């Protein structure tokens with residue numbers, strides 16, 4: 001069953017509480033939180049204090065996507081707060097095993113995120129140590145960008161290898177996801193679809209979420 005993870009980046013930040021309630025009622029499976037530091041990506045969002053409040057309030061699992069240059073400084077704290085999923089970027093961290101262990105020791109599902117230009121083969125050596133992989137289908141930093149189709153191939157390669165060595169590995173796709181590309185993303189082996197502007201850009205969140213699940217190739 002595909003899981004839909006709306007990205008709060010495209011929600012109305014003045015009315016976050018209401019937006020979280022609405023998206024939960026609309027059938028979201030996971031809440032995707034984009035942390036940006038103005039360094040790894042050319043944009044800033046929110047950090048630990050906001051995540052802490054959201055975790056206390058939300059009724060569905062929280063997925064923190066760290067688009068930051070020093071992800072290690074966040075990991076222990078996110079673990080203490082029982083965040084459900086945390087990913088950091090392959091391009092930002094030199095000590096992948098150490099950081100995965102920090103997360104997994106506190107019961108967090110640990111993932112690595114890959115920019116569009118980073119070959120998926122770069123994570124093959126650690127594939128058995130991962131709970132999930134986040135494949136970026138735009139260059140991270142902003143919501144509302146156009147989907148980059150080269151990810152289909154990356155998902156297919158990753159799914160093939162994961163089926164042999166780590167069948168529980170979840171593949172998450174993030175960026176420019178909509179009801180046109182969703183069927184192919186699912187058929188290639190995606191488990192979690194992140195969608196920001198496609199969901200929050202419409203008045204009917206429920207209909208948007210449903211349309212991502214509906215159409216199969």
Ligand code: DX5
Pocket residue numbers: 007008009010032034065138139140141142143144145174175176177194195196197198
């Ligand atoms: C982009 C973020 C995404 C973003 C997706 O840097 O990681 O999670 O919110 O937004 P859309 O779906 O609008 O591309």
Ligand code: ZN
Pocket residue numbers: 007032033034065174194
């Ligand atoms: Zn994201």
